[in-house]
Amino acid sequence: MSNSASPSADSSTPGTRQPLKIVFAGTPDFAAHHLQALLASEHRVVAVYSQPDRPAGRGKKLQASPVKQLAVAHEIPVYQPLNFKQPEAREELAALQPDVMVVVAYGLILPQAVLDIPRLGCINVHASLLPRWRGAAPIQRAVEAGDAESGVTIMQMEKGLDTGPMFTKVHCPLATDETGGSLHDKLQAVGASALLQTLTALAAGKAVAEAQDDSLANYAHKIDKPDLNLDWQQPAEVLERRIRAFNPFPVCFTHLAGERIKIYRAQCLAESSAAAPGAIVRADKQGIVVACGSASLAITELQMPGKKPMAVTQVLNGYGDKFAPGTHLAAE
Missing domain, CATH: 3.40.50.170 (Formyl transferase, N-terminal domain)
Incomplete structure (x- = not known):
């Protein structure tokens, strides 16, 4: 500095x-x-x-x-x-x-x-x-x-x-x-x-x-709700920066089966996928990997409704079936 x-x-x-x-x-x-x-x-x-x-x-x-x-x-x-x-x-x-x-x-x-x-x-x-x-x-x-x-x-x-x-x-x-x-x-x-x-x-x-x-x-500009709503059509790099920018408040979110999921941390992956943007490609202890407009994003910390923020390993232990490959995350 x-x-x-x-x-x-x-x-x-x-x-x-x-x-x-x-x-x-x-x-x-x-x-x-x-x-x-x-x-x-x-x-x-x-x-x-x-x-x-x-x-x-x-x-x-x-x-x-x-x-x-x-x-x-x-x-x-x-x-x-x-x-x-x-x-x-x-x-x-x-x-x-x-x-x-x-x-x-x-x-x-x-x-x-x-x-x-x-x-x-x-x-x-x-x-x-x-x-x-x-x-x-x-x-x-x-x-x-x-x-x-x-x-x-x-x-x-x-x-x-x-x-x-x-x-x-x-x-x-x-x-x-x-x-x-x-x-x-x-x-x-x-x-x-x-x-x-x-x-x-x-x-x-x-x-x-x-x-x-x-x-x-x-x-x-003042932070509004649309800034927090993750659009999976965008490049993974853009989404990863947005997630960091709004952590710890007001926190980005996405939707899974009608439930709002808050995303606290994620990593860009160079790999691309033939899956549609928002589709979960795989889910393991390294992250919940989601296809984006370009490249992929590995979610490593998130918050389920009514719960505290959790690392991906904890999430998959309790909610693994919700994040099965092929499941789609969606913007509101």
């Missing part, structure tokens, strides 16, 4: 570091990791903004976000507006008089009136090497596309979606077996240190931002 020498400026001169008064806005675990880093730093987090509590679990009870839970544990005031359209919400933020607002996977688009409130503006931690993968799901889309590297960009926020000038970029190579989950964990670790580096430069008045090249931009 490497940190770009530019655009962040050197802020190591003794006596230039000043603690900042920060308002933090974020919601999921990725954001909570960055909040934890701020809480352990010299900076002062005076308030936290997070998405409203949502129903979760089988009982559909309201559950606070990971960011809210961390803030409450540290006795930091938490604000949860539905949006910032109401003047009261903006006035509440302005009354906090923050030096800077740090935004990490918050889930709300901030209007210009909010971006203008902090003395140093709002900065965002984005889990890609901007301008590549602007948008909602940069981690998963990088894995799905087969990118050789990803990273984290710390940028100044502006009205456009992830279009602001960049302070810091940290590069992170992708492993051949990278999953959405493993890349998430790598990027939250490097993102936290990049955030602190950027704040140090901001506090010293030495941060320099570099404009994005819009001609290189692409968009990381």
Whole structure:
């Protein structure tokens, strides 16, 4: 993993570091990791903004976000507006008089009136090497596309979606077996240190931002159900990357005899088959081998309805008859 020498400026001169008064806005675990880093730093987090509590679990009870839970544990005031359209919400933020607002996977688009409130503006931690993968799901889309590297960009926020000038970029190579989950964990670790580096430069008045090249931009669309529904007409290589991208959440699926089967891990096989796409060619301890639009895919970990994810050997011990050669898996 490497940190770009530019655009962040050197802020190591003794006596230039000043603690900042920060308002933090974020919601999921990725954001909570960055909040934890701020809480352990010299900076002062005076308030936290997070998405409203949502129903979760089988009982559909309201559950606070990971960011809210961390803030409450540290006795930091938490604000949860539905949006910032109401003047009261903006006035509440302005009354906090923050030096800077740090935004990490918050889930709300901030209007210009909010971006203008902090003395140093709002900065965002984005889990890609901007301008590549602007948008909602940069981690998963990088894995799905087969990118050789990803990273984290710390940028100044502006009205456009992830279009602001960049302070810091940290590069992170992708492993051949990278999953959405493993890349998430790598990027939250490097993102936290990049955030602190950027704040140090901001506090010293030495941060320099570099404009994005819009001609290189692409968009990381929100993950929808059709993204998870495996189409066996596609090449095995494409399906294998998709399975990795959405592991451990929200997880790809297929259908077997009317039941939804979740697929957690699979391997591409160079072998091709005369069988129709979706047909099970063979099933053994190496995997449940399925014919694809080109080449074949060996499923090595899956989840039967109402069960936990299991390795293929466990699946075949309990459900071997369901995966007999000639049986067809189907898209919904």
